[in-house]
Each structure stands twice: as structure tokens, then as C-alpha cells.
Amino acid sequence: MHINIRHLVEGAREAKGTVIIIDVLRAFSTACYAINKGIETIIPVGDIDLAYQLKEANPDYLLTGERHERKPEGFDFGNSPTHINNAAITAKTMVQTTSSGTQGIANAINADEIITGSFVNAGAIINYIRKTNPKEVSLVCMGFACSYPTAEDTLCAEYIKNELEGQPNDFAAMVQQIKETDGARFFDPATESWSPESDFHLCMALNRFDFILKVEKVGDLNYLRKLKI
Numbered sequence: 001m002h003i004n005i006r007h008l009v010e011g012a013r014e015a016k017g018t019v020i021i022i023d024v025l026r027a028f029s030t031a032c033y034a035i036n037k038g039i040e041t042i043i044p045v046g047d048i049d050l051a052y053q054l055k056e057a058n059p060d061y062l063l064t065g066e067r068h069e070r071k072p073e074g075f076d077f078g079n080s081p082t083h084i085n086n087a088a089i090t091a092k093t094m095v096q097t098t099s100s101g102t103q104g105i106a107n108a109i110n111a112d113e114i115i116t117g118s119f120v121n122a123g124a125i126i127n128y129i130r131k132t133n134p135k136e137v138s139l140v141c142m143g144f145a146c147s148y149p150t151a152e153d154t155l156c157a158e159y160i161k162n163e164l165e166g167q168p169n170d171f172a173a174m175v176q177q178i179k180e181t182d183g184a185r186f187f188d189p190a191t192e193s194w195s196p197e198s199d200f201h202l203c204m205a206l207n208r209f210d211f212i213l214k215v216e217k218v219g220d221l222n223y224l225r226k227l228k229i
Contacts (some may be wrong), residue, residue, distance in 0.1 A: 001129075003137045003164060005157045012107040016116040017136025019108050020125060020160065022117035023101030024152040025183060026079050029118040029203040030064070031096060031213055033081040033225050037089040042213070042224035044096050045107035048072060051097040058093070068145075072192045078194055086176040105215060105222055114215035116224065119156055123207035126163045126227040131193070131229070137164070152180040152203070155201050175204050187227035 006015055022028070031042055038064070045051050048067065052074065055063040064077040064084070071078030077087070079098055096102055101116065117125060117139065129137060139160060141153035148214050155174045162169045179200070185191055186200035213224040 001133065001135065001137060001164070003132065003139065003161050005154070005161065006138055006140045007149050007154075008141070008143050009103060009107050011140045012104040012142070013109060015108055015140050016110050017112050017133040017138055018129060018132065019111035019114045019138045019140060020093050020157075021104035021108060021114060021140050021142060021172070022153045022156050023098065023099060023142045024118050024156050024178075026081060026152070026199055027065075027096065027098040027101030027184075028116035028213070029120050030081045030084055030226060031116060032118060032120050032211075033085050033202065034062075034064070034089070034096075035213065035224075036096055036213070037087070038092070039089060039094045040092045040226075042094045042096050044102040044105050044215075044222055044224055046097065046103045047095050048065075051095050052058055054058075054095045060093070061095040062089070062091040064094055065102070066194075067099060069191075071098075075216045076149060080194065080196065080199050082196050082198040085202065086110060099145040103146050104140055104142045105138035111138070114222075116213040117156060119152075119159070119204060119206050120202075121207070121209040121212060122156065122160055124210050124212050126160055127129055127229045128212050128227070129160075129164060132143040144182065152178045152182055167200075171206055178204070
């Protein structure tokens with residue numbers, strides 16, 4: 001098994017084999033919490049206009065995501081696992097568009113298969129890869145708004161790679177590094193309304209969920225489907 005780590009949109013476009021699109025803070029952590037709350041299907045889209053169109057055509061869909069970290073006008077939820085986790089969810093389908101994670105899915109044009117990546121289901125991702133044993137694994141770190149790499153995504157990729165290769169991980173040290181660097185913004189009281197501190201802790205809940213979210217393409221749309229491992 002050949003495992004490589006790539007970054008940002010260019011990395012997503014170059015990625016081959018089993019491709020894991022990683023967005024720890026917060027898209028694909030939020031997606032796991034949404035599925036755990038009863039959402040059955042997530043439609044990840046890169047284009048926010050398409051997200052609005054899907055919501056208009058299907059008013060019962062939840063519209064979630066962010067631009068510049070904040071909830072866009074007309075959205076039901078932003079990109080906060082806290083807000084999703086604390087809500088009463090009755091919808092079955094969620095449309096999600098973000099500045100990083102969903103852009104990676106949209107651009108992974110050479111992948112054999114795509115799954116989402118985060119710490120909250122890292123163990124399930126690792127077990128899935130071990131079970132399917134692909135020849136090539138591409139771990140794509142989407143970074144901050146696809147503009148530059150971030151500690152949380154890069155360290156998540158390294159965590160998965162180390163586990164697959166039988167190398168040790170110091171997860172506590174990883175969390176501390178993230179907290180002191182790219183995760184520091186979650187501890188700023190000025191961002192509490194859209195990036196609460198609890199988001200950071202929810203996204204660092206290692207192996208909280210025993211499922212992966214795998215992309216299934218139907219027509220022109222991608223769907224994230226839960227696959228319990």
C-alpha cells in the first residue's frame with residue numbers, strides 16, 4: 001500500500017486511489033455529528049449557488065455550511081458541530097457547502113473512491129482502509145479555506161498514515177499543537193457565536209464514531225453515505 005499526503009485543491013485534483021478528503025475544523029467533523037443526530041444523507045457541494053438551488057427545490061432539506069467561517073444568509077446552520085449537536089433534527093437530508101472540505105470532494109476528479117476525514121472517525125477510516133487494502137491511499141489536507149495548510153488537517157493525515165504503517169502516535173501532543181496554532185481561534189470570545197470553544201473539543205473527540213462517510217455519485221450530485229465499520 002502506497003500512502004501519500006497531499007494538500008489543498010491541487011492535492012485533491014492530483015489524488016488517486018482511495019482518497020480521504022480531510023477537514024477536521026470543521027466540515028467533516030460536523031458531518032459526522034449530523035449523521036449521528038439522524039441525518040441520513042449529506043449532499044456536499046462546492047458551489048454555494050447550487051446549495052441555495054437545492055434548498056429552494058427541497059425546502060425540507062437542511063442547508064448548512066459557511067463562508068469566511070460564518071453562516072451564510074438563509075442557511076439553517078453554520079459549520080458548527082456544537083450547533084448541530086444541540087439542535088432537534090427532524091430533516092433527513094442535509095446540503096453542506098464549506099470553504100475547504102466540500103471543495104476537496106468537488107475537485108477529487110481522479111479518485112477511485114472518496115471518503116471524508118476527521119479525528120472523530122479516524123479509527124473507522126483506518127479500519128476501512130485495512131479491510132479494503134487499496135494499492136494507493138491519498139490523504140488530502142484541505143487547510144484553511146483551501147488557501148494554506150493547517151495543523152489539524154496535516155496532523156490528522158499523519159495520524160492515519162502512522163496507524164496504517166504501524167508507527168506510534170501521540171494524540172495528546174497533536175491536540176496541544178493544534179490548540180496553540182490553527183485551533184487558537186476557537187478560544188477567542190469574539191468568535192463564540194459562530195466558532196464556539198466547544199467546537200474545538202467536539203472535533204478533537206478521537207474515534208467518537210464507528211462509521212465512515214463515503215461519497216456516492218448519483219447523476220450530477222455527490223452524496224455522503226454512512227458506512228458502519
